[in-house]
Amino acid sequence: xxxxxxxxxxxxxxxxxxxxxxxxxxxxxxxxxxxxxxxxxxxxxxxxxxxxxxxxxxxxxxxxxxxxxxxxxxxxxxxxxxxxxxxxxxxxxxxxxxxxxxxxxxxxxxxxxx
Amino acid sequence: xxxxxxxxxxxxxxxxxxxxxxxxxxxxxxxxxxxxxxxxxxxxxxxxxxxxxxxxxxxxxxxxxxxxxxxxxxxxxxxxxxxxxxxxxxxxxxxxxxxxxxxxxxxxxxxxxxxxxxxxxxxxxxxxxxxxxxxxxxxxxxxxxxxx
Numbered sequence: 001x002x003x004x005x006x007x008x009x010x011x012x013x014x015x016x017x018x019x020x021x022x023x024x025x026x027x028x029x030x031x032x033x034x035x036x037x038x039x040x041x042x043x044x045x046x047x048x049x050x051x052x053x054x055x056x057x058x059x060x061x062x063x064x065x066x067x068x069x070x071x072x073x074x075x076x077x078x079x080x081x082x083x084x085x086x087x088x089x090x091x092x093x094x095x096x097x098x099x100x101x102x103x104x105x106x107x108x109x110x111x112x113x114x
Numbered sequence: 115x116x117x118x119x120x121x122x123x124x125x126x127x128x129x130x131x132x133x134x135x136x137x138x139x140x141x142x143x144x145x146x147x148x149x150x151x152x153x154x155x156x157x158x159x160x161x162x163x164x165x166x167x168x169x170x171x172x173x174x175x176x177x178x179x180x181x182x183x184x185x186x187x188x189x190x191x192x193x194x195x196x197x198x199x200x201x202x203x204x205x206x207x208x209x210x211x212x213x214x215x216x217x218x219x220x221x222x223x224x225x226x227x228x229x230x231x232x233x234x235x236x237x238x239x240x241x242x243x244x245x246x247x248x249x250x251x252x253x254x255x256x257x258x259x260x261x262x
Contacts (some may be wrong), residue, residue: 096215
């Protein structure tokens with residue numbers, strides 16, 4: 001299933017709910033465009049909810065890294081929420097788990113934004 | 115599919131990447147691998163096919179990607195061939211090095227080697243062949259952990 005994305009705002013934090021696969025091609029482009037759109041609107045607090053993402057390939061991992069650095073370079077913050085086991089394991093073996101700020105509770109994640 | 119061999123020749127497209135992944139998932143499942151291992155095998159095949167389509171054949175419509183699946187008594191062996199200029203693995207930076215962690219690409223081969231028991235890459239001016247091997251253990255297949 002291709003990636004489907006919806007956004008909502010809670011206490012000034014933009015939560016991007018992702019559902020599907022983040023892989024080379026459409027899935028990566030959808031995520032990239034969403035991040036770009038939020039930043040263009042001046043929204044720099046972004047919480048990527050990956051609870052319904054059960055598959056990411058190396059291109060998808062690259063897209064997460066790109067989103068993280070793009071937001072950070074513009075003075076914003078990007079955090080990850082609700083990793084599935086598969087995505088968690090992938091971030092562990094690629095040593096990215098400690099690079100990203102990963103949360104497993106939405107309320108806690110929102111409070112963690114400065 | 116013990117003793118069986120499946121062969122495919124596909125175009126250098128993103129559709130081929132998805133087809134390769136789905137075929138690998140089906141073959142691995144039919145070979146008795148556990149769910150986690152099926153995911154590992156199918157992802158390794160996906161990454162190898164991405165390399166073949168993008169970096170090897172560079173989406174050239176004249177160039178094809180060949181896939182072979184062979185189940186022996188001991189192994190599931192998957193071979194992916196492209197018709198590109200060849201891959202020099204030594205030129206791929208270590209994706210785990212601190213200075214490379216935030217790079218947006220370069221993790222494909224690393225993931226392939228992480229997920230498979232053995233990986234053989236041979237390259238020439240006429241293309242690259244990547245052989246992915248996952249050992250089968252007993253009546254049901256097992257992974258790296260089970261073999262250690």
